[in-house]
Amino acid sequence: MSHIIAGQFQIQDEIATARAALQAAGFADEDISAFYVNPQGQHDVHELGGDHDKSPGAKESDEGVVQGGAGGAVAGAVAGSAAIPIAGPLGPVVGALVGAHVGSLFSLSKMKDAGEPEEGRDGQENMIPPRKSGMMIAVAVADQAREQQALDVLRGLGASNLERAEGTIAAGDWRDFDPTSRPVPV
Missing domain, CATH: 3.30.70.260 (ACT domain)
Structure with missing residues (x-):
């Protein structure tokens, strides 16, 4: 070198x-x-194209989907349980599904904006142009x-x-x- x-x-x-x-x-x-x-983005570094296997700003979105989905499912099931007299036995199931979906949208809060420091490594990856x-x-x-x-x-x-x-x-x-x-x- x-x-x-x-x-x-x-x-x-x-x-x-x-x-x-x-x-x-x-x-x-x-x-x-x-x-x-x-x-x-046009360097074709990966088999499916592009420069990265995941968008640099979405590195922690998987974690956000899991956290939000789990929390939303629990909250939805609790809310659905309260609706058993009206919706019947499917109330908790539907509540959990809707809650998991809405909760998974929490992953959007885990995405980074351009210029916002990344967590991990040196914290500067998203800062250097x-x-x-x-x-x-x-x-x-x-x-x-x-x-x-x-x-x-x-x-x-x-x-x-x-x-x-x-x-x-x-x-x-x-x-x-x-x-x-x-x-x-x-």
């Missing part, structure tokens, strides 16, 4: 110019990778001086969303690039 500096440009011609400028600065062509990052889509160029750098040189070249050409990463660029391909990972801004 090596240190990688990456940045984004709007059009392919700017990527070609950046590649040429990095080569002129002494970076080997096999240490430079250029590619397109798809928009969020995702990587933006667009044309990207990345270069492996050997040391701090080469990193600064790459940053100067990319900044001089107007690169946006400059980031640092760890990875492997071999034969011009960033082999372990994960488009769903959160970028580390420079």
